[in-house]
Amino acid sequence: MKQNFTVRQGALDGVEVFLSVAQHHSFRRAAAELGVTPSAVSQAVRVLEERIGAALFIRTTRSVGLTEAGERFLSRAKPAFEELVAAGEVARGLGQRPAGLLRLSVPRAVVPILLEPLIASFCKAYPEVEVEIATSKELIDLAAEGFDAGIRLGQFVAADMVAVPLTPPFRLVVVGSPAYFAGHSRPEHTDDLRQHACLRWRRSGGALALWSFNDDGNAIEIAVTGPFIAHDFPTMLGAAVEGIGLAQLPEPMVAEGLRAGKLVHVLEPFAPVIPGVFLYYPSRRQIMPKLRAFIDHVKSRPADQGNVKGTR
Template sequence: MKNSYTIPRNLLDGLEAFLRVAERKSFREAAEDLGVSPSAISQTVRQLEDRIGVPLFIRTTRSVGLTEAGALFHAQAAPAFASLVNAWEGARTYGGRPAGLLRLNMPRSVVPLLIEPIIADFCDQYPDVDVEVTGEDALIDLAASGHDAGIRVGELLEADMISVRLSPPFRFVVVATPDYLNQYGRPQSAADLKSHNCIRQRISNGSVMPWRLIDGNRMVEIAIKGRVIVNENTAVVSLTKRGLGLAQVSEPLVIDDIRSGALEVVLGPLSPSSPGLFLHYPGHAQVLPKLRAFIDHVKAALATGMLDRLIPPEAPSTPRPATGRRSALRPA
């Protein structure tokens, strides 16, 4: 089936030659400017005139001038061609230096942990890059949504993503305040959770996220009950710290609260592990300089030990991957 084009595919053929002749008022000088022969310029302009259907130049042996149609065409075509050249050059700059809008997508809870500590330095170092950070817990298609990169836990990455590790593996732990545990007791097994108020979280597909725990060498999903359902991690943590009940969250999200004693881990040996957090982006053949600059900036920040405080105080003795879509992580 033939493609239907809104404008002819050869619409711009000969336009630069026409504009140069009109500027120079000479086919010979225009040919010198463009590095071609006068006959080639003449033929190119003639073909343009044939396509338009009217003569654009009045030619004599002594001079070259525009016809009325040529003057009208020049008045509108010259600024349009200049805009095209500017657009071309503007786009080319993205291939040489970090510039433009960098759009990042990540869970809300990750923004204060990873982005806020480094974003100011990044903006200082790359003043031509604007940064838009979208915090949302729903899984999205980066390319379809127009984002340059995202941050997700490793088990949720698609196989065609390029990834950069941001954190070591970490656990998903069940936590509660000391006051809650003193009042309602400390669960000793997964079955004990049925008698506790568990703060639940609704995910992007509309379902309530199950809790997953280790049972021997396998992962099990626990049907939990609770009076409150929220749709994002930071609300889960906030309600847990108010003593509303138990919650299962990623350990880095509550590591400071665990260290301070504000929250306590229960059922620790049953905690599943995640491969960690990863910066990920589509596997294009060429990474734009703005994204490459951000990737390098993140790597440099990691090398300084920025994530040291997020490493759990006691890593599980045998890391066990949390369930989810299996992903072939491709390092950048």
Template structure:
């Protein structure tokens, strides 16, 4: 068998982590065709097929799964050893990849990222904004940002934003045509702007007052897949919207939107930065953790 290089195995590991030739190609800085050729050459050297691939999917074969399970820990140890060298640098460096929901990116992560990059110019930050839950380990991310109740038990996490709440709002003109709801059940029959998760499920609006919790399945003419997009149609009177308070604070202050059911909308723990519990945390990640912790304490 011809020798197999670390670069050959890096190609395999990237494809196995993403199960996508296009994403692996971006990560490695190669064209998809060059990546496919490199994998084919590796499989020929090894004499086994590592992936089953069609035009729509990529999956590890049994041999590929066994190889991935054996060499991934070794390459992780190599990454950790290289990261250890960062302690001899004046400042951390390298690329930090973070997965976050779109609202988290807008409300907390981008303002924090701008200040962090100014403080650590040798670090590159890559943020993937998607609302679907992501396995940060298998997808090759260093960390993620989500609400605390949606985190896996084996993750280390810390809060990076203030307490938050969602609020029910509509334009003043909306209430010229519709009654003001006095309790969450009054939302039935009122046009609402609905939110559909990436899973396909519709979000049921959640309320709480004096220990009593309610989930209301609303209806309305418009359904969106991004909470931030609900603000504009709410301003135009399309319906009631249930959005993060920070997204509409200026509109509420200036009277462009009106808040209702305020006593049913309590504050709850905000966003958390989470990352795998590993022996070695990359230097750039350590710096980001400390920066996020300090920024929250300043508020």
């Protein structure tokens, strides 16, 4: 059977007043330190004593001393109260300037670009912020897992997140190696993929991703087949370069391989455009300065640093 519970109110009420009186051995001097009247100090101590159930001070017309209960209360309350005040100062500092631990969940493929030069330049600009990069293909719950922000392809960012673009929109392109095309004809239409070995990747939820295309303005998806399944884009890229089969990948990721002649672009007229890569974080009225500083740093970076070479 469900029981009724109430939150204890006023557990710290009067503690600061008690500590001040104990330090000065005077209600009047404590009142002056706290900026209140002596009667207010006396009332706060009286309420504290009633709540505790014991007298804490011995009062005379000339002096104020501690009872045994007061001595024991002081020995425990003073360090605890000082620690509480220190905790408040630490939290206040994190709320007023960029400092503390900034935790980011990112796909493995974007780490080199984040570290060079985005994260490196951010760490130099904000030395009081510690940046932790956790690579994962999973679409995790940022709040539940203790992350400040994440980085993912735009189509995987939930609608209730605030999203900041890291790249402009780009195409998903189909590529294969010259070695692969030495033994296979180049596909001219998406229907031709049935005769090709296609590299696939498994989403974090377990399903195999379909290949997406734009056919005269109509978005279509095709279930391809092939000898190889990867769990991330860099692994799929490596398999395509080795000639295992065709791969559909973000265009910025394959640009270097195309320039070097390690990859060949096919089905270009059918390549769909996707939103790009985004930094995202839970919607809040007020975000911590460390994250705000990182967002501002992302927005102010040179345009040529926006070509992220991989995604989820």
